[in-house]
Amino acid sequence: MDFGLSEEQTLLQDSVNRFLADQVSLDKVRLFTKNGDTDKQIWTSLCTLGLGGILIPEELGGTGLSPMDATIVAECLGYRVTPSSFLSTAVMAPVALIASSKREDLLSASAEGNHQFGLAFSEAIGSRDGSGLNWDGNVLDGTTVFVQDLNADTFLVATKEKHLLLVDAKATGVEKVEVPNIDQTRVMGALSFKRSPAELISENIDVYHQVLDAGRVMLAADTLGAAQNMLNQAVAYAGQREQFDRVIASFQAVKHMCAEMVANLEPCRAMVWYAGHALNEVKDEARVTACHTKAHLSEVGQFVAKTATEVHGGMGFTDLVGLHYWFKRIGYNRQMLGSPELLREEAASLQDM
């Protein structure tokens, strides 16, 4: 019995953290938000650590670790607001392809860092005015929006019927339009298809949910990391900033804001661990847990993002300190793959409520 990280997992966490501290400075994040290039560089480096193929079996060139291990990595990435295709390329697409035993070639390429996936799940989660896909068993037509990682080589597309398809970004009739979003560390966009060839990966709704659960838990873990960093920054800033001849950390109001942040955030750590573990190991709880974990982390993350900014006073509002990168990352995670109200409604219906 050991609820928490194993020794290996602690080592993994430490090494990813060290790597990111070294390689993904805020300056690098800023650079990425100006021109997306550094992203590929970061991704290549992550892949040399084996993170691109974290869920891909060793025989296909991956590291064959568990979803819980991936959760740990996602938390580290969130902590450093790392621009990366981890969610799409290292988690959701591999879960889909492994579960349906498809396209080992792409898995191998992904593990090596030579191939990136993007995600188009909005049609399955909630279709928008002006969007809609039609797949005739062969080719795909229509438009889907809020696609994550628009610069991918291949897109994993979920239809309204919750079928999963693969579409090559360079296939006939595929058009991409970037849709600027609030979180500049992520590239979001719209995809249109005109008789574009698409490969069916799965018609099994369980596979769809397995992929979605994994994605949701990773977003929750990303928020955990990002919120933890904001809290740490707030405590550190309060310990240095002086007003009224005292560090502001000695004011009860500031102390209590920080106490409320940690009191809300600390239990989230165990929740994210369990949700990551449950993905493969406690399958009958995985879906409800994933819904609740992402919803709860979204709420706590929003509270921490706002409160940590307030502790920083005016400085928290500036680009100088750059706190807003975390603020916006948490905001993005909140909406992507299901916002809190939708997730709670889903959790209720899964429990026949």
Add this chain to the structure above:
Amino acid sequence: MDFGLSEEQTLLQDSVNRFLADQVSLDKVRLFTKNGDTDKQIWTSLCTLGLGGILIPEELGGTGLSPMDATIVAECLGYRVTPSSFLSTAVMAPVALIASSKREDLLSASAEGNHQFGLAFSEAIGSRDGSGLNWDGNVLDGTTVFVQDLNADTFLVATKEKHLLLVDAKATGVEKVEVPNIDQTRVMGALSFKRSPAELISENIDVYHQVLDAGRVMLAADTLGAAQNMLNQAVAYAGQREQFDRVIASFQAVKHMCAEMVANLEPCRAMVWYAGHALNEVKDEARVTACHTKAHLSEVGQFVAKTATEVHGGMGFTDLVGLHYWFKRIGYNRQMLGSPELLREEAASLQDM
């Protein structure tokens, strides 16, 4: 243009406050909660001030004041957690009888303090398992629960169809059972009827809503008064209680709790005034405003009730200080005639949302 209390209204407020400060001590409230007797005494005194007939025309022996005046009185009554039949006898029943030009005899008797009404509105608001009324145009059968002012002489009953009936407490087949409730300043119960004669007061749904709106605004005003008193007690206690060699009012955490209470509560004052005014004077806004005012006051009241208790520390939890009378009064007002979620849903549907 004058948004607020007129000079006469300020005088009314002052005189009711003075009267209650003098006549309705916490000791008297305690006594009432042990044996309901003092209630009649309080009611008789309130009637000598003309409050029993506040809405009843002067020619019927009342004082013929406005619903907004009644709101002011309700706030004063809440401030002193006064046990009284004001809501039923002075507000809701008169609104019903005046709007439908019925039973002037009862109005006269009420104005004189010789007759009290009770309210049975639960069937119209939301019927419970095991309850249900059947009125055949002549006699009434069935059971209704959560009747307010169970010791009344006559009950104003609202049916599922939102018809209003009058039933004499002593009529054939009427049975009363007290249902103990959390707020000992109110007497709640269940009423059963067996072929009990009932008089139709109104089939007009507008009259039903007019009565209900008035009741809701009075409950909101009662909460305003009760919450204001809790806030005042908290500030006073914090100014006297010493811990760590300081009055606790000098701790930032305590100051901020009090600041949050007043920041939430103070705008409620204007809201209650307007809601009271709108009842007769801005009819197209009256219903939405009544729903929102009661819902909002319920939320703010709950926050103040909890926070003021916390400021008192352990003392707030004791019967010695008696803060719980206000806490429970606010809790009662929250549920009676529609809890916040139901009221908000009603406000939305009134606005075609």
Add this chain to the structure above:
Amino acid sequence: MDLSYSAEHEAFRQQVIAFLKKHKTLAPVGAGLRSAKTRDWQALLIEHGYTARTIPREYGGFGAKPDLLKGRIIAEEFARAQVPGGLSGQGIAMLVPTLLELGTEEQKQQFIRPTLSGEMIWCQGYSEPGAGSDLASLKTSAVLEGENWLVNGQKIWTSTAQIADWIFCLVRTEPDAPKHKGISFLLFRMDTPGIEVRPLVDMTGLANFNETFFTDVVVPKNQIVGFRGEGWRVANTILGNERDSLGNPNATLSRLNALIRLMKSETVGGISLISMPAYRDRLMKIQGRVMALRFNDMRILSAKLNRKDASLARLIVKLQGTELRHDLEALAIDAMGEAGLCFGESDYLRDGGSWQYQYMYFLGLIIGGGTSQIQKNIISERGLGMPREPRVNANTAT
């Protein structure tokens, strides 16, 4: 993450289950603390190691070596079978561990065995009307006169004082020392002349607590734990233990399940409460918070087992757990609407009125055992390393 139990622990669980199956009819449901049934059950549990498990045999315990998981298994299985576990008053929960750590051999011999057996019931004399959050400012005095202490003063929040045989009590013995250094930890009989206990009715309408008054109460000199002036340290040896038990997420989970049952069965206007979306959303929010605290609790247990640090996780339990519980009870009341107001016997009362009762009781717990404000001070200082409130002179504070 390894959620499995070892073979030894699985076997132990089976043993507990078998015990419960065989003996559960002996459990003292609703019996008084003084009843023979209660004491016999306690004796049976000690004999099998299901309570007082790690306390040495020589003092009346079972004498097993510490095994947190076995402790957890016992708690889980007793809860599942809905059978009351061992006695858990303040004597057992707080005094016994204190004596084991700091008592003299004579004190251990004298007090631990009868306390464990349920013969000797204790109450705690810490808080005073003027010393709540600032407990160290307590004023109840004990003056050494010859071979006895003479105790004068007043305590409050002394639960079970009206039935206790003994009290463990913080008193000021060195009035001239700095406030934390002048306190001593005394033990004395509650039937000593000069003690008056007055029930303290609280907002729930029950007297869950008491006020206790001391007038020239004579206490033999040797009935002190630790040295003179060390009482603050003695009391703090175990104060943390108390805090941990407030806001226990497993109790909250049972309560959540009760709430779900209620919301499924209760209807308004023919519609079940759970099918009203605004209530359902609130329910789901609470379920998410319960989940987070339950996993946090598993992490704490596991950290103890595996000697990892989970001090932050532990520090926030009382604050978060009591607020969550209060919110949970509030939802039940709101969802029931007017029916949620019922309190006291009637056909319309649900679950024995426990929703209103617990709603208030947990407001009491938010305040008691260190108010939320004090909790936040502790979390920010001990958990986040933020500076203490600067000390202010009494005469500069206005």
Add this chain to the structure above:
Amino acid sequence: MDLSYSAEHEAFRQQVIAFLKKHKTLAPVGAGLRSAKTRDWQALLIEHGYTARTIPREYGGFGAKPDLLKGRIIAEEFARAQVPGGLSGQGIAMLVPTLLELGTEEQKQQFIRPTLSGEMIWCQGYSEPGAGSDLASLKTSAVLEGENWLVNGQKIWTSTAQIADWIFCLVRTEPDAPKHKGISFLLFRMDTPGIEVRPLVDMTGLANFNETFFTDVVVPKNQIVGFRGEGWRVANTILGNERDSLGNPNATLSRLNALIRLMKSETVGGISLISMPAYRDRLMKIQGRVMALRFNDMRILSAKLNRKDASLARLIVKLQGTELRHDLEALAIDAMGEAGLCFGESDYLRDGGSWQYQYMYFLGLIIGGGTSQIQKNIISERGLGMPREPRVNANTAT
């Protein structure tokens, strides 16, 4: 409660409506602050008394006697017609009232007319990187050398600094005096040598503010308002006015209406956002809060008119109004879900991205103009008469 307007006021309203009908095409929608169109419109408004209404004619105003209701009517009708009202920069809102109260006759003559006309644009130099909540600890110094002040230091949050002609600025002139007593209020030209303005990009991505640096900036001795060392009092004469404008409930009401439109028109999975109960409940909660603050605002106006006390009602507006607005914008984003993330031009952007923008901007306002923590100090001290935080020596605070 009398919500009617007098015949005089009704007539005035008709006059405003007629004016708007006739002249609205002249309004400078989207025109720069320096454009002729803007200045002409300002001149027209002053001529009719629709801005600078109560400022004496001799200084370039309309010279009417104060009538709050007419002010309200003007604001209401301009808002209803969606026509921009008079100029409202910091010069007009803050400096002009200050000069009217405390300026010399020469200063009034020199500054008020060009400020009102829009020729002379001002920025405010109050906050510094090290002096935010504790504004009085500001360090920018001004040393008198002969006939001039020599100003050195740095200001932050100087909005419009990049286009301003002049600055009104708090500087420390008496370094040895207690901190509130050593400050003076200077006016100087922004093109004086030694001033550098650097745009300060904020979380919205825009440079809504600046940092402004002063190196040996020479300011003529007489460009001081009030006496040396009186600057704190001068600044506080009008600081309250600024706070009132943050969290204005009428602006929040327009925003609520926009939110309702959005939630009615936008769909997910074919269902309009407003028909999703959890969002609708949040919307209604916000509508209730908007209502309370709107009526509170009417009460404040009315209290001014009728010389009643509404100081508490006024004290809480900034705190409540900015939090409410932030929550309102947050709901729009949540209800839109993934579409709520859009920021920057695309087919999927709604309302020009204003939901995300205002969500962040109002977080800035929660902090700016006195953080929520400072607001709560003020409310508890001035509103509730609670004691000030005890003063702590710098060296005892750790």
